[in-house]
Amino acid sequence: MAVTQLIGARVQRREDPRLITGHGRFIEDHTLPGLTHLAVVRSPHPHALILGIDTTAARALPGVLAVLTAADFHKVLSGSMPVTPAFAPEKKYVPERFPIAEREVCFQGEPVAVVVANDRYLAADAADLVHVTYEPLPAVVDPEGAMSPGSPLVHTDGPDNIGWDMTYAGGDIDAAFSRAEVVVKERIIQQRLAPTAMETRGVMASYSPYSEDLSLWLSSQNPHFIRLFVSGAMGIPESRVRVVSPDVGGGFGSKISPYPEDYLVPAASKLLGRPVRWIETRTESVMTTIHGRGQVFTAEAAALRDGTLLGLRLTQVLDLGAYHGTFGAFQACACLMSGGVYRWEAISARTVGVLTNKVPTDPYRGAGRPEGTHLCERMVDRMADELGMDPAELRRKNFAREFPFVNNFGLTYDSGNYDGTLDRALELSDYQGWRQRQAAAREEGKLVGIGLSTWVEICGFGPSAATAGATGGIALVESAQIRFLPSGSVAAYVGTHAHGQGHDTTFSQLVAETLGVPLEAVDLRHGDTAEGPAFGYGTYGSRSLSVGGMALYTASQEILAKARKLAAHLLEASPDDLEFTAGAFTVRGNPQAKKTIQEVALASYGGNLPAGMEQGLEAVSHFDPPNFVWPFGAHVCVVEVDRETGAVEILSYTGVDDCGNVINPMIVEGQVQGGIAQSIAQALFEEVVYDGASGQLVTGTMLDYLVPTMNELPTPKLDRTVTPSPTNALGVKGIGEAGTIAASAAVINAVCEALRPLGIHHVDMPASPDRLWRLMQEAGR
Amino acid sequence: MIPAAFQYSKAGSVREAVAQLREAGPEAKVIAGGQSLIPLLRLRLSQPSHLVDVNGVRELDYVHPEGDLLRVGAMTRHSTLVRSELVQRHLPLLAEMAAQVGDPQIRARGTLGGVFAHADAAGDYPTLAVMLDATIVTDRRRVAARDFFQHLFTTALAEDELVCEVVFPMAPGPHRYIKFRRRLYDWAIVGAAVQKMDSGWRVGLTHVGPTAVRAAAVESRLQAGATFPEAAGAAADGLEPPSDVRASADYRRHLAQVLTRRALEQAA
Amino acid sequence: MGQTLRVTVNGEGRSDEVEPRLLLVHYLRETCGLTGTHVGCDTSQCGACTVLLDGAAVKSCNMLALQADGAEITTIEGLAPEGGLHPLQTAFWENHGLQCGYCTPGFIMAAAALLAENHDPSDEEIGRGLEGNLCRCTGYVNIRKAVKAAAQAMREGAAAPIGG
Structure with missing residues (x-):
């Protein structure tokens, strides 16, 4: 699709006026008459038996309405929290999970009781007065240790701690390694991260015993899934549950899966007959909102001396936490994407999901793809180092160049031009100049490194054939509904749910352009299950435009098809003789014979319709993409490591990405900038730390969990190339996760190269000053 | 998170504050800027029975030069210290430190006296006070800085005693404070402060032990004519720094030496 | 009580x-x-x-x-008179200085205090002025840009005075 008036334009965001003036409506801004406040009593132990819960003192506090435990919740909730099958592994153990612990707590922060009070401050006081007697059990902290037969158990009634164990075989790996002239091995750790959306989670529920329906407000990336899960657990027909996700203050994957509170708050409302609200504190958030990453890879790569890549063999040990995250198994896609943008003869990837006594891991921005990219790009750099080749040259030698490209696991990359992004990135970053400056700096004893990351991602989830099985029946297609109102204004509903991505703007641009109406005529709505199509699938996995945008596009086409028939009827012409341009149908050869689409819309509600045509001008459409989409790019990072302190300074950062056609370049740049920042944060700053012996969370507040400020992050130089996706009419791909997938490898490759003169080959994340200093000390001995 | 309930009273003078503290009993606490205290209240790590708010004690908000001393009132806020011409002129190292405390919002509220009473191992001003032999003046006595800071979060203050003033020697000469941290607004992982006095260099270290440290071995090596690198090599002598999620004790010892050398080089 | x-x-x-x-x-x-x-x-x-x-x-x-x-x-x-926008608000809007918008009011208020003292802050001064605010979406690039743009607009006198 060509760049037209609205598509491809830097339209200022329509969501901004309310957000910049303090009139956004986030979950905590919602209240109801008679609202009560819920606080959660949580386990201070990573693993313990519950011997008794004494609620007497809490109940006695004036203003406390109830103290509820598992026994109470069993009256209104049933079943186990959902876990998608994701794949059929050779071994699988999925522990049952009720939203509140009854006999045994398996991670620090797991709910044990809840308090409901008339006032939030009182609820906090009462929670402190609930006295729980525990018998502490050994905590399983290290996932690799948890795999050994002698390990203590994460769940005392479990068979072992292995959630799954399976191997993806992509070609004859033994044959590939048998031809190897060079083999490099590495152990690469993906530390646990806390997604840290600036708005924490929150839930408000109102159950009416009279109409037997439930309204639920929560900060969510996919309200329809929450409606499905909660209605099922509470035994309320799905049609009687309304879920509203209002303005959402960031998600990054942490607001996809259902949480215990998503059930406990509505259940408490039903038990009490009062509206109930719970707002997560930051301290609760770091402890109980899902973590991302948490993986240990061991990998070996084989190549010929001339740099031809042959084989990649790896094992992913994935720290599941105490329960499977609802979409936790998705992170195993790191294995499927471990070959990156290169041609390999064979890849063999074993993934083992291991339970530990920690909060569950689940998709966090990129979810498996940053890990796969980081692994692949580190191994390619290790190989380049071993071969004495320039890392850019080794990459070029092995790029996939023919598209569609089928990778070792049968995934089909739709389109790509990896040379194009790499060439532009090298040029924009002044790669050759930096190579010279690096040589000069090394002469002076300075530690300067240049790191590359040539990345590709699988996104746009996803084709029904590939996703329905993985989720347990519901394909991750997308729905949209567009309706013209008689006045000519357009209400467009989409099943995705933006939380910072600016869909109100980009989707309105798309609809306005496609239907030929002014941008102001389009009202884009999402996040409320009471309106729009029956089911929506949510915003995550860089899917909203390539799947949801396409659903809007196909709904627009249906509208145009009907409008064309009606316009032809009104103009007394054949539909085939009409042209549609700039929002109006004209009869070919007779431009005076003209009906604007808004005139047609009004007529559609009247009496002069063609035979058999119903009134109205609206359409519901589902888009089932024929394939995933495959954005890609090349990033270049230059760092200097302070030889004395180990501090890393980013001297230059460049990203050239390709997400196909672009609706709003301003928003695309913003997504890339934010994604890069989040990935640099992983590379250099952030890590959730648990004490190895006690299993206690060490980095429990923002004081210790180091989300960087403006001062620690570079201003990246950005550019794009455009290689449209051939699999959708818009030619679009995704961009929400790109920066996060790309950057950590570029930064760490740069740090490793900087330290190479000292004999250091690999650095794990975060590359903190103390870690680098320790490595330099060890290397110096 | 929500603080536990407490009684609250405002004091308009030092006398009122002390009287209120005395009346409220041993579980009472003073709140000044509250920038360290309120997070502790919210996390319920601190649950005082009563807070005596001294923000209204205007008599303690001042910077007074007196002879070769600089007297700074306890209720002087960090932002005031950053901007104070008197501080810039007579003890610019204090302004340099103040500019690195927390962030602008914290500096607008937090006070000098609060830092002394709180006695965090990572506090910046205590380092200056210890290395310059400052005197802490309370409502009832004068205490040398080296005696004031007793241990982590522990000072010589009695339960009903109020920090009123800190008396520093004037020191307009070369100086530097290097605060090593991961994020610009974090507490120091390690800090090194140096100040050239007429009598020679003074050197102090932040967050290398339970209290601020005066690096006497570095000072005496400098006195004896050692080069900066030679002298800084003694910065870790006798230190027993903490190991925590930010840094190991060994790394802190190492930083103490590197930062001391750099501070000397940059100051000179 | x-x-x-x-x-x-x-x-x-x-x-x-x-x-x-x-x-x-x-x-x-x-x-x-x-x-x-x-x-x-x-x-x-x-x-x-x-x-x-x-x-x-x-x-x-x-x-x-x-x-x-x-x-x-x-x-x-x-910050701005009812129905109007402060130059900072305009600049955040024009420069895509926000995504989810949750941190935005805090950033705008911190920036308002910064610009009241410093009419032409450098990149580094903006960083120091906003060191007490975290954003998880933008990578801060457009926040810095917005603050610079607002400072310029205010210097050029197109601006209403800082609120408060």
Whole structure:
């Protein structure tokens, strides 16, 4: 699709006026008459038996309405929290999970009781007065240790701690390694991260015993899934549950899966007959909102001396936490994407999901793809180092160049031009100049490194054939509904749910352009299950435009098809003789014979319709993409490591990405900038730390969990190339996760190269000053 | 998170504050800027029975030069210290430190006296006070800085005693404070402060032990004519720094030496 | 146990009985109904709750409401006259300085305090001025750009005075 008036334009965001003036409506801004406040009593132990819960003192506090435990919740909730099958592994153990612990707590922060009070401050006081007697059990902290037969158990009634164990075989790996002239091995750790959306989670529920329906407000990336899960657990027909996700203050994957509170708050409302609200504190958030990453890879790569890549063999040990995250198994896609943008003869990837006594891991921005990219790009750099080749040259030698490209696991990359992004990135970053400056700096004893990351991602989830099985029946297609109102204004509903991505703007641009109406005529709505199509699938996995945008596009086409028939009827012409341009149908050869689409819309509600045509001008459409989409790019990072302190300074950062056609370049740049920042944060700053012996969370507040400020992050130089996706009419791909997938490898490759003169080959994340200093000390001995 | 309930009273003078503290009993606490205290209240790590708010004690908000001393009132806020011409002129190292405390919002509220009473191992001003032999003046006595800071979060203050003033020697000469941290607004992982006095260099270290440290071995090596690198090599002598999620004790010892050398080089 | 708090919020004088432990941010959000000021952490790192207290940026979740007694407070809702936009608000909009928008009121209020003191801040000065605020979406690039643009607009006199 060509760049037209609205598509491809830097339209200022329509969501901004309310957000910049303090009139956004986030979950905590919602209240109801008679609202009560819920606080959660949580386990201070990573693993313990519950011997008794004494609620007497809490109940006695004036203003406390109830103290509820598992026994109470069993009256209104049933079943186990959902876990998608994701794949059929050779071994699988999925522990049952009720939203509140009854006999045994398996991670620090797991709910044990809840308090409901008339006032939030009182609820906090009462929670402190609930006295729980525990018998502490050994905590399983290290996932690799948890795999050994002698390990203590994460769940005392479990068979072992292995959630799954399976191997993806992509070609004859033994044959590939048998031809190897060079083999490099590495152990690469993906530390646990806390997604840290600036708005924490929150839930408000109102159950009416009279109409037997439930309204639920929560900060969510996919309200329809929450409606499905909660209605099922509470035994309320799905049609009687309304879920509203209002303005959402960031998600990054942490607001996809259902949480215990998503059930406990509505259940408490039903038990009490009062509206109930719970707002997560930051301290609760770091402890109980899902973590991302948490993986240990061991990998070996084989190549010929001339740099031809042959084989990649790896094992992913994935720290599941105490329960499977609802979409936790998705992170195993790191294995499927471990070959990156290169041609390999064979890849063999074993993934083992291991339970530990920690909060569950689940998709966090990129979810498996940053890990796969980081692994692949580190191994390619290790190989380049071993071969004495320039890392850019080794990459070029092995790029996939023919598209569609089928990778070792049968995934089909739709389109790509990896040379194009790499060439532009090298040029924009002044790669050759930096190579010279690096040589000069090394002469002076300075530690300067240049790191590359040539990345590709699988996104746009996803084709029904590939996703329905993985989720347990519901394909991750997308729905949209567009309706013209008689006045000519357009209400467009989409099943995705933006939380910072600016869909109100980009989707309105798309609809306005496609239907030929002014941008102001389009009202884009999402996040409320009471309106729009029956089911929506949510915003995550860089899917909203390539799947949801396409659903809007196909709904627009249906509208145009009907409008064309009606316009032809009104103009007394054949539909085939009409042209549609700039929002109006004209009869070919007779431009005076003209009906604007808004005139047609009004007529559609009247009496002069063609035979058999119903009134109205609206359409519901589902888009089932024929394939995933495959954005890609090349990033270049230059760092200097302070030889004395180990501090890393980013001297230059460049990203050239390709997400196909672009609706709003301003928003695309913003997504890339934010994604890069989040990935640099992983590379250099952030890590959730648990004490190895006690299993206690060490980095429990923002004081210790180091989300960087403006001062620690570079201003990246950005550019794009455009290689449209051939699999959708818009030619679009995704961009929400790109920066996060790309950057950590570029930064760490740069740090490793900087330290190479000292004999250091690999650095794990975060590359903190103390870690680098320790490595330099060890290397110096 | 929500603080536990407490009684609250405002004091308009030092006398009122002390009287209120005395009346409220041993579980009472003073709140000044509250920038360290309120997070502790919210996390319920601190649950005082009563807070005596001294923000209204205007008599303690001042910077007074007196002879070769600089007297700074306890209720002087960090932002005031950053901007104070008197501080810039007579003890610019204090302004340099103040500019690195927390962030602008914290500096607008937090006070000098609060830092002394709180006695965090990572506090910046205590380092200056210890290395310059400052005197802490309370409502009832004068205490040398080296005696004031007793241990982590522990000072010589009695339960009903109020920090009123800190008396520093004037020191307009070369100086530097290097605060090593991961994020610009974090507490120091390690800090090194140096100040050239007429009598020679003074050197102090932040967050290398339970209290601020005066690096006497570095000072005496400098006195004896050692080069900066030679002298800084003694910065870790006798230190027993903490190991925590930010840094190991060994790394802190190492930083103490590197930062001391750099501070000397940059100051000179 | 309530004590009397007298305060001016966005130009409106108020008197309320409040519990001593009531945090200023909860007073503003729940008593005054000004929900534009957000809570993002428990330990004063994130800055989402930043408001102007007698013209200085402070973190309203790190103050007791009673500590604001007698003060003039400006929140994001009061930064510009009703229906208008402050140059910072315009600049954040024009420069895509926000994504989810949750941290934005805090950033704008902290930036307002910065620009009141420094009419032409460098990149580094903007970084120092906003070091107490965290954003998870933007990578800060466009926030810095927006603050620079606002400073320029204000210097060029196209601007209303800083609120509060």
